[in-house]
Amino acid sequence: MLRPRRKRRAAPGRGGTRRALGLPGRRGSGGRRDGHQGRRLRRAERVRPCDPVPASARERLPQEIAVRAAVLSATGRIEIREVDRPQLGPDDVLIKTTHAGVCGSDLHAFKGKHPFRKPPVILGHELAGTVVECGGDARGFSPGDRVTVMPALACGTCRLCRMGRENICLNKRVPGVQGWLGVFAEYAVAKASVTFGIAPATTLELAVLAEPLAVGVHAVTRQAHIEPDGRVLVLGGGTIGILTALAARAAGAGDIVITDLFELNLGLARTLCGATAVHVGREGWEEHLAQGYPDKFDVTFLCSGAPATVGQATRLTRRGGRIVVTGLFLEPVPTDLTTVTLGELEVVGSQIYDHRDFRTALDWIEAGRFDFRKMVTHVFPLDQAQQALEVLANRTEDAVKILLDTSR
Ligand SMILES: [Zn+2]
Ligand SMILES: [Zn+2]
Structure with a gap:
């Protein structure tokens, strides 16, 4: 397995990044301070640990922490920038990511050919990591849980959802559009309803494969x-x-x-x-x-x-x-x-997957149904997301599944 050497961290991005990504400005960035603090107060009232856990096991992030993310700033160009940490909704979990998979659809976006993922955008939808915080209504998870995410959110009410076909929901949401940030970043947010716990013996690296396997x-x-x-x-x-x-x-x-x-x-x-x-x-x-x-x-x-x-x-x-x-x-x-x-x-x-498919995929990985480790040919640090996409785009070397190590 090739593990490219880590390069020096890129400099933080320009000030326009948050606005360009549709994110709120940081505290202190001009006249938005009052409104921003107001949001923080309301939000603080809702946040609680997902399940009762000892205080020592809880981890809270400052609201204003900057998060490193790989932003597709133009076709063929990825920059490492700092963005605000994702906002946590009442039924969301906040995940400190460890790995993100580079997918064919990320490659389409990198080449400027994706139908709806257009720059500037944080790419990535395949992830694994550890829960650090839960919204007030996010049941079933606790800080410290190792998880992966089914990166598709069905509305549950449209005609197709009612027909049991959530994978082709008319109002489906996916990372990288409609305010759900992509996961080529140190933190990601996801609804608890599409978050899956990972068995203790399964590595986070392998759990990322649940999405493409599904x-x-x-x-x-x-x-x-x-x-x-x-x-x-x-x-x-x-x-x-x-x-x-x-x-x-x-x-x-x-x-x-x-x-x-x-x-x-x-x-x-x-x-x-x-x-x-x-x-x-x-x-x-x-x-x-x-x-x-x-x-x-x-x-x-x-x-x-x-x-x-x-x-x-x-x-x-x-x-x-x-x-x-x-x-x-x-x-x-x-x-x-x-x-x-x-x-x-x-x-x-055949369009993506639903909960049952994702569960089956994760079961197979956890059970070692096949030797999935062989699928992962490269792991690049997040800082080298550009190189990771270039390897896939130009096929400068043999590659099958490329992961980003988002903790490095
Ligand atoms: Zn994928
Ligand atoms: Zn629907």
Whole structure:
């Protein structure tokens, strides 16, 4: 595992950071002092430790503490700045983060291609850490608890929530937008309802993987309907692709074939779940695969968002088979719908996860269902978030899951 050497801390950011991020100004920053103090008083009345704990176990942060955060200030540019600590709502917990995962969606934002995460924004939604404070209505947690967070908040009242489909809630909130700060920062805030305790034997580093694993769990267990011994094709062997292959293995799939451009990723999929790995840089790989599987695949997962994989999916999935779209395609892709019609292919989307999927993912990590440690190839200190994103963006070196150590 590569652990880049820590660099000197970057200088604190410019004064406009808080306003630009939609945060309140710091105390003493001009004429907002009275209003700010008023908010503090009201808030102080609501705050209590989550569950009765001895006073010695409580930890409180000064309200005005500055928090180091990795801010995407412009496309391709991350700066380490100091921002106000996140505000704690009555049903929130405040978490001192230790690790944050760098995800494909962070990479999209870094490249300026994310549909709604635009600079200036604190990226990151995969985290683990320790609870330091709880709002007055946040039940079930105490300071010192080790936790991870399902970074999606459903409204609970819209038509889709009432249908039990919280993952596609019409009013869903996620970190990085609508006032919920991203987690590439020393502290993060989350509703207690989406916070999950971590078993004592599980490291915080591994618990970060619950989020991407839950994506694979949802795609496989809710959207794919894999029959026992079903033939599964995973197009795109990044973190989500590999974790989807693992979920397919857990679901009882027979042959699992995974494609990618990188030997490291392919080797991991082979090692972790016995998948057959196909390098898409090799000439004629698709014809070769089609010859090896004349009955084609029962279920195909589109995990990379690469336009070429759409045609591969329609050609390599059997009649009556299913194509599950997990990857984010940033532009419309021409699709051979004649093949879909003639073969009655089912094409279904798969969007993040819900509580059950997240619980399953965390259970698997805690139980050591697979050797998830092998997924983490890099851990960068928070100060080197720029380098972490560049490794993923430019593929200057082999990488699968990259974490930020937010305590350094
Ligand atoms: Zn993610
Ligand atoms: Zn809803």
